[in-house]
Amino acid sequence: MGFRIREGKVDAMRALTVEPGVKGSLALSDVDEPVPGPGDLLVDAIALGVCGTDRELADGEYGWAPPGADRLIIGHESLGRVREAPEGSGFAPGDLVVGVVRRPDPEPCGACARGLFDNCRNGNYTERGIKEIHGYASEVWTVEADYAVKLDPSLAEVGVLLEPMSVLVKAWEQIDKVGGRSWFDPKSVLVTGAGPIGLLGALIGAQRGLDVHVLDRAADGRKPELVHALGATYHYEGLPKAIEQVVPDIVIEATGSEALVFDAMAANGAFGVTCLTGVSPAGRRMNIDAGSLNRDIVLENDVVVGSVNANLDHCARAAGVLAESDQAWLKRLITKRVPLSEFEGAFHAGSGEVKVVIDIEG
Numbered sequence: 001m002g003f004r005i006r007e008g009k010v011d012a013m014r015a016l017t018v019e020p021g022v023k024g025s026l027a028l029s030d031v032d033e034p035v036p037g038p039g040d041l042l043v044d045a046i047a048l049g050v051c052g053t054d055r056e057l058a059d060g061e062y063g064w065a066p067p068g069a070d071r072l073i074i075g076h077e078s079l080g081r082v083r084e085a086p087e088g089s090g091f092a093p094g095d096l097v098v099g100v101v102r103r104p105d106p107e108p109c110g111a112c113a114r115g116l117f118d119n120c121r122n123g124n125y126t127e128r129g130i131k132e133i134h135g136y137a138s139e140v141w142t143v144e145a146d147y148a149v150k151l152d153p154s155l156a157e158v159g160v161l162l163e164p165m166s167v168l169v170k171a172w173e174q175i176d177k178v179g180g181r182s183w184f185d186p187k188s189v190l191v192t193g194a195g196p197i198g199l200l201g202a203l204i205g206a207q208r209g210l211d212v213h214v215l216d217r218a219a220d221g222r223k224p225e226l227v228h229a230l231g232a233t234y235h236y237e238g239l240p241k242a243i244e245q246v247v248p249d250i251v252i253e254a255t256g257s258e259a260l261v262f263d264a265m266a267a268n269g270a271f272g273v274t275c276l277t278g279v280s281p282a283g284r285r286m287n288i289d290a291g292s293l294n295r296d297i298v299l300e301n302d303v304v305v306g307s308v309n310a311n312l313d314h315c316a317r318a319a320g321v322l323a324e325s326d327q328a329w330l331k332r333l334i335t336k337r338v339p340l341s342e343f344e345g346a347f348h349a350g351s352g353e354v355k356v357v358i359d360i361e362g
């Protein structure tokens with residue numbers, strides 16, 4: 001996977017790259033087309049989802065280039081079509097495919113040795129487009145067949161949502177496991193943040209028949225519309241107002257906003273599970289009533305659980321959830337699509353936008 005950044009060659013392909021740690025370094029670069037290794041698929045990119053992590057990469061706040069390289073090809077929310085597949089790989093030319101983000105640490109730690117690389121213990125995992133391996137933001141990419149997810153052909157427009165969906169499949173699994181330590185019969189969930197992660201979390205909550213509440217700052221537009229379409233309740237007047245209507249059994253925090261994170265921990269009901277999914281920048285201090293929060297968590301047997309990434313099993317299950325969900329609703333989650341040549345438009349999305357996608361094909 002050693003792309004070499006080069007200048008002005010006609011047979012080069014375009015890729016979105018950054019110099020990690022350098023704000024404003026995001027650029028369309030000419031790079032060599034990748035050559036598939038044994039067991040790799042060669043894939044023509046269709047689309048790429050852009051999320052908060054990509055914006056942090058563009059702002060120089062996150063990300064690592066491959067060893068020895070200055071720049072990183074970004075992109076971890078992929079969708080492509082197989083051009084070449086090795087015999088016996090289970091893939092064939094024309095298949096719709098998504099590449100998995102994380103690879104296990106080389107040691108490997110106990111979790112990675114068991115395929116549970118989403119729970120890596122030593123932090124030496126690598127991630128396509130984020131941490132030390134080039135990503136999927138290029139016109140052509142390769143992926144090990146073992147780290148590729150085949151999608152139903154009907155998902156050509158929304159398959160780019162597989163990666164964020166896999167993150168939610170894992171988060172809900174964590175909630176179930178934590179709740180499963182005693183009698184657990186949740187009726188309600190409050191989701192903070194109506195971005196793609198929050199809304200996909202709300203979708204799974206609605207599919208489970210829960211009373212779903214979603215909190216965001218946007219007063220109107222696509223976000224409330226998408227929440228109402230799930231049969232869920234939308235709140236935009238702050239957390240105190242929302243919890244006048246619901247004392248949630250489960251909270252999924254999807255903003256990473258520090259004040260909201262602590263308020264969300266305190267907002268749940270007895271035996272509440274708060275699942276934190278948003279990554280926030282370090283260095284933001286605030287005053288909290290730690291005594292009250294501690295007392296509340298202890299006396300109610302509450303749990304606050306962090307959840308990141310997704311393993312191969314979550315990815316496979318996410319493909320099933322996407323295929324079984326309302327395709328029209330999923331399409332409306334994608335509020336903006338820009339061609340690769342206009343990639344900047346994907347990195348300056350307004351607060352009303354939900355998922356922004358870069359179209360790479362054609």
Ligand code: BGC
Pocket residue numbers: 051052053054076101102127130163164167308309310
């Ligand atoms: C991605 C995860 C990844 C995490 C941390 C998120 O944006 O969805 O797959 O593990 O960033 O790098």
